[in-house]
Amino acid sequence: MPRKGIGMRLRNHRGFTLVELLVVIAIIGVLIALLLPAVQQAREAARRMSCSNKQKQLGLALHNYHDTFQIFPHGYFDVGTYHRRDTWMQQLLPFLELNNLADQYKADTNQYVHNMTGSFKTEQLPAFRCPSEAEQDAMGGAGSKVDGGFQGNYIACTGDGYMLYQYAATSTSSTLMQGAFYHQSKTKMSSLLDGTSNTLVFSESICRPGVNGWGGAGGYWGGAPTGSYGFTTAQGPNTTVPDRIYECKTTTFEHAPCVSISTTDEKENFARSYHPGGVMATTADGAVAFFSNTISLQTWKALSTRAGSEVISE
Structure with a gap:
């Protein structure tokens, strides 16, 4: 009798059909499509946490x-x-363990910071950059220089009105500028009559592509x-209302629209970010929180004043 051996088993074996292969590929494609949003959300959550930690360090x-x-x-x-047009950013360098840069900056005796040529001026400082912004840069998004120097994402709160060009910290200017920071501001903890937990000190902004004009948020080297x-909190987080700056070169950037108003003093930069749905912001007590785009404008404005006596709801 003929023997049934390995040869018979090999003749009975068959591989994947084309239809089966296409079904497997389709299933893998569906799984990737389902997992990709979750991966992206997890990455953004990590970036937002990192942004929060950086603002926490600024508060400290x-x-x-x-x-x-x-x-x-x-x-x-x-x-x-x-050192004219120096900002809070240069003043905080030694307190962010950036003493080397601070020493180089102090040693430069140029009259205006935008005329300085030292490498410290263009040094990319992660402490002032939101990771979500950096992700956009890697994808061919915005640039990171403005006014010839490093541009960051973290900016100080000036109040709820126009960001006026003030040359003296007079009673008039301090009355007009209701936030903790303005020209020659000398704010103390005791000046925050609304309470440190009810007064914003920092939030974030978005860098426009390329080398920008004067006055764009985060331009620490000249456009102050x-x-x-x-x-300013005159508009809520991520508003569609354009920033009103001295010189706007990138007028069609949807994430941070702007218009040029070089002939008027009524400048406005608004809080913006790539975080879906809102911005991270720091209060004077050092706490960092996420503020939704849908926050009441009245509440957002109240948080920006240092002594407005507003009642802020939860």
């Missing part, structure tokens, strides 16, 4: 500065014989008098 640096000098750093400074050092 602000407290350490206050402990040292009994006052917050000025919003910006535009008088004197050197035209508003680059801070933001």
Whole structure:
């Protein structure tokens, strides 16, 4: 009798058919489509946590500065014989373990910070960059230089009105600028009559593509008098209303629209971010929270004033 051996078993074996292969590929495609949003959400959650930690460090640096000098750093400074248009950012460098950069900056005796040529001016500082912004840069999004120097995402709160070009910290300017930071501001903890937990000190902004004009949020090296050092709460987070800056070169950037208003003093930069649905912001007590795009404008404005006596609901 013929023997049934290996040869018979091999003749009975068959591989995948084309239909089966296509079904498997389709199933893998569906699984990837289902998993990709979850992966993206997890990555954004990690970036948002990192952004929160960076703002926490800014809040801690602000407290350490206050402990040292009994006052917050000025919003910006535009008088004197050197380092004019210096902002709170340069003042906080030593308190963010960036002493080397701070020493190089102090050693430069140029009258205006935008005329400085040292490498410290273009140094990319992760402490002032939101990871979600950095992700957009990697994808061919916005740039990271403005006014010839490093551009960051974190900006100081000026209040709920226009960001006026003030040359002296007079009673008039301090009355008009209701936030913790403005020209030659000398804010103390005791000045925050609304309470430190009810007063914003920092939030974030979006960098526009390319090398921007003057006054765009986060431009620490020259555009401070035209508003680059801070933001106003005249509009809510991620508003579609354009920023009103001295010179807007990128007018069609949907994430941070802007218009040029070089002939008026009524400048406005608004809080913006790539975080879905809102922005991260820091209050004067050092706490960091996520503020939704749908926050009441009245509440958002109330949080930005240092002594407005507003009642802020939960």
